[in-house]
Amino acid sequence: MFIEPNIKNRKSGWIEVVCGSMFSGKTEELIRRLKRAQFSQHSVAIFKPATDNRYHESDIVSHDGVRIKSMAVAKAEDILNKTEDIDVVGIDEVQFFDMDIVKVVQELALKQTRVICAGLDMDFNKNGFGPMPELLAQADYVTKVHAICSVCGDMANYSYRKTASKETVVLGEKDVYEPRCRSCFERDDKKQGVIF
Ligand SMILES: [Zn+2]
Structure with missing residues (x-):
């Protein structure tokens, strides 16, 4: 369990x-941390990459009525000028931003902002996803959460794509992907002729 460091008295x-992987509970963990920050009187906001290049704003409302402002942004820099009065910044689906996100989160952290990023560490080929390897290197605190293998029930680290597409980004949920453990991922990937 992640224990939040105390932001008071920090420079x-x-x-x-x-x-x-997909279905590992990353977003739930992000929201859990943001809600706790809100309970302790910090201002919070969630950003995510816009899929349609348009800025829009909405609130995420959880079961207990907590509202968190959620904003979709076209590029990483857009986060900087929307966070002047925000203490704790959450960024969901962070793997879809380009490498500029690394500079942006470092700049926020330097300005006394607590930044919580959630994202896929690997793509469907088990390669580091976009800026994630660098973000993981630069992070002060890293938490890896796990899904359950949809084949055998073991702990799953990988997002297995059920379709034949070789594109890195294919949007979809349970119709396209399922979580798999190391063994179940490799067994069926070899069947499909993927060379490791
Ligand atoms: Zn398995």
Whole structure:
């Protein structure tokens, strides 16, 4: 269990990264941390990459009525000028931003912002996803969460794509992906002729 460091008496903020495969509970963990920050009187906001290049704003409302402002942004720099009065910044689906996100989170942390990023550590080929390897290297705190293998029930680290597409980004949920453990991922990937 992640224990939040105390932001009081610190000269700078810090960077937390929550990573894992699809269906591992990354976003739930991000929201859990943001809600706790809100309960302790910090201002919080969630950002995510816009899929349609348009900025839009909405609130995420959880079961207990907590509202967190959620904003979709076209590029990483957009986060900087929307966070002047925000103590704790959450960034969901962070793997879809380009490498500029690394500079942005470092700049926020230097300005005494607590930054919590959540994203896929690996793509469907088990390669580091976009800026994630660098974000994990730069982070002060890293949490890896795990899904359950949909084949055997073991702990799962990988997002297995059920379709034949070789594109890195294919949007979809349970229709396209399922979580798999190391053994179940490799067994069926070899069947499909993927060379390791
Ligand atoms: Zn398995």
